[in-house]
């Protein structure tokens with residue numbers, strides 16, 4: 871069992887997102903929310919683990935680097951995906967992010983990885 875290097879998908883120009891802003895993006899049909907925090911970019915699944923609610927509608931609290939779900943207030947650390955405030959108890963998936971040539975790219979791993987046998 872080896873983990874292959876992720877394939878990165880270009881999603882937007884780095885200067886399109888300011889610090890503290892978030893933006894929904896979709897990669898291969900999977901919803902992801904991209905967050906810029908202290909100059910770094912983070913990508914997490916765009917579905918709250920408490921209920922199926924888009925985290926792209928969440929608030930962002932830069933003091934703790936958390937997304938605050940707009941439905942019930944559950945909070946997720948954008949750096950780890952950890953659920954840090956109930957009623958959310960399960961982490962959300964995170965994805966590697968890099969900046970190349972001024973573009974933000976998200977790594978296709980986990981649920982975004984190409985499925986075996988996929989074209």
Ligand code: FES
Nearest residue numbers: 918920939942944
């Ligand atoms: S749907 Fe997000 S905390 Fe309930």
